[in-house]
Amino acid sequence: MRARAALLVLVTAAMAVIWAGMPGFSTAAYTASTTNTGSRVTAAADWTPPAVVLTAPGASVKDTVTLTAAATDGETGVKNAAIQYLAADGSTWVTICTAAGAPYACAWNTRTLADGSYELRATATDNAGYSATSPTVRTIVANNLLVVLGDVADAVRGSTGLSAAVYNAGLLVPVVRFEYSPADTNNWKSICTNLSAPYSCSWNTAALANDFYDVRAVAVAGGTTYYSVIADDVLADNQAPAVTMTDPGTPLSGTRTFQAAASDAHSGIAKTVIQSAPAGSGTYRDLCTINTEPYSCRFDTKSLTDGNYTFRAVATDLAGNSTVSAPTASRVVDNTVSAVSMDNPGIYLTGTVTLSAAASSNAGVRSVTIQRAPGGTTTWTDVCTDTTAPYSCSWNSATVANGLYDFRAVLVDGAGQTTISAPTAGHQVDNTPLRGYDVQAVNAVTVGKLQPGDSLTFTYNQRVNLTSLAAGWTGSAQAITVRLRDGALLGLGTTGDTLDVQYAGGAVNLGSVNLKQNFVKASKTVTFNATMTAGTTTANGLQASTVTITLGTVASNSSSLRTASTAASMVWTPSSAARDLNGVAASTAPVTEGGTLDRDF
Known part of the structure; x- marks a missing residue:
């Protein structure tokens, strides 16, 4: 009996390891089992999705072409593979065919489609119910003469290269020109003819006002004029950023x-690099590169030789313009003396947080x-004392009242001498029970563009009184309006586009989300119907509320949407009008999107 029990424990533990490694629940049927008296443990034959790759049909296609996918599954086998397309201006993937056996191929009649750019993909499903989708491939459908403008960057400066391709010209010899227009004005002017x-052509943007422009390619062949799809909202930015080095x-x-x-x-700022150089040398080395505000970093000066130094900062914007700050000169690095500095614990402090400091001394650190x-x-109060590096402690911020606090570190060296760090100031202790926990977006169609079917989920750290979000709301499907505003309207810059939610009774008390993208x-x-x-x-072991916003049709200004090209983490600022089940107001502490950095939507 003991041997059987031990076997059961081992098998159960093995299954737990397998289960823990899975990303979600399986629909696989249980097909293998082991038994002993009074117990039964079963194992699925297939826990792994298939592998699938779609073969690119070529840079351009016309008439009817064969699309082929390779799909394999080493366990239960491939059940079928569906091949789909998405038009450049489309909102849904369209299935061309679902093939039940190898070769997984479709005849794609492109004559039924408008000429232009298309994305293609394949989704394979195995006999256990797992599915996987291939990377997308792109092709041009050109059953008639078609001119296609090459990719244009979102932000450009100086002279930038433009390119175009003409497809299916036959015996005609096209002549091409490039044109630009102030965005949305349809007032076209020639760049090259x-x-x-x-x-190909070089577009000199330095002669233009720093603003948004539309760009297109135009082909003339056989007396007919053909226009490419417009690259809209291209930002010409020839103004360098402003940057100032803070005196260290x-x-x-x-x-x-x-x-x-x-x-x-x-x-907007793409990156800021902080540099140092020995006095008089002019040879700078990078101390750190920072991509988001605040543009600060911690640097161990012991990696520099003691002496006199100059420091500066170099800021570069998304268009590639750079500015070097005025130098901060005659700053002495001296690591022969005791040194102590307080690490920044963050702007908002909640629950138990780690407070830490860096310290060194030739006399040793006591x-x-x-x-x-x-x-x-x-009015300084000791939080903790540490005698060994790294010098840190866990502090329960709930032991003090909510409010702003400053922190500092005090070093006592081996000779009994005391050195006090500069304080780090303006840290908000906020232990309001109800607060935001996470915000996540799910893409339904085109990555980086808000479209019908996309969703945004707000997660609180505990249960919310739903009627405090919208009067009389029970949590069932509620028609709302999603408002998306350009960051410039709110003083947040080009990449500060912000989303909030409204309904017939007023604002939905979710607060706002700075999408940190354009x-x-x-x-x-x-605005979207939604x-x-x-x-x-479950958030941190507690039952918590989620609110999911699913986008419907565009209600206004659909032509003003654009596709974001950079990855960023959204920041949700909850509304204090939200209440927990005890009527306590929510914290307004900002919540940064967790997980992998992505383009969202």
Whole structure:
């Protein structure tokens, strides 16, 4: 009996390991089993989705072409493979065919479609019910003469290259030109004219106002004029960003915070690099590269030779314009003395947080004490003392009242001498029970573009009184309006496009989401018809509320939507009008999207 029990434990543990590695629930049928007296353990024959790849049909196609996918499954085998297409301006994937056996192929009659760019993919399903989708491939359908403009960057500067291709010209010899127009004005002007193959041109944007423009290619052949699809909302940005190096102080020792202030009026800051150079050398080395605000980093000055240094910051915008800050000179790095600095614990502090400091001394470090004080005061209170590196402690922020706090570190070296760090200020302790936990988007059609079927889910850290979000709401499907505003309208810049939710009774009290990307044209607002539903999940071991917004049709300004090309993490700022089940208002602490950095929607 003991042997059988031990076998059961081993098999169960093995199944737990397999289960823990799975991304979701399987629809696989249980087909293998092991038994002993009084117990039965079963195992599925297939836990792995199939592999599938669609063969690209070529750069361009016409008439009827054969599309072929390769699909394999090493366990239960492939049940079928569906091949689909999506038009460049489409909102749904269209199934061409579903093949039940190899070769997984379709005859695609392109004569029934409009000429233009198409994406293709294949989805294979195995006999256990698992599915996998291939990477997409792109092709051009050209059953008639078609001119296609090459990819144009979202933001351009100086002289930028343009290219075009002409398909299915037959015996005709097209002449191509490139044109631009201020966005949405249809006021076209020539960039280059009378071009023969290969069709390329240099567009001098430095002569234009820093603004958004539409670009197209035009082909003339046999007395007929053909126009490409327009590359709309291309930002010409020839204005360099502004950047200022924050004085790091002197002398510098140990690990210190280096920071710069950077801003850009048009395309936005792409990165800020903080650099140092020995005094008089002019040879700068990068200390750190920061991609998001605040433009600061912690750097261990012990990696620099003691001496006199100059520091500066270099900011680069999304169009590629760069500015070098004025240098901050005559700053001494001296690591022969005791040094201590407080790490920044974050703007918002909730629950138990880690407070840490960096410290060094030639006399040795006897102890480092971390202290707190109400913001802007000098009433310092010890939080903890650590005698070994790394110097840190866990602090329960709920033991103090909500509010602003400053922190500092006090070093006592081996000789008994005390060194006190500069304080790090303006940290908001916020232990409001109800708060945002996460925000996530799900794409239904085109990555980086808001379209019908896309969804956005807000997750709280506990249960929400749904009537505080919208009067009388029970959580069932509720018709709402989603508003998407360009960041420039809100003073947040090109990549600060912001989403909020409204309904017939007013605003839905979810707050707003800064999408941190460029989804809508300059100074425009787009609205969607949408549906809101509530659900529950588990967050940090507690039952919590979710609110999912699913986009429907575009209600206004569909032409102002654009496709974001960069990955970013959304930031949700909840509304304090939301209430928990006890009527306590929600925290307004911002919540940054968790998980993998992506383009969203």
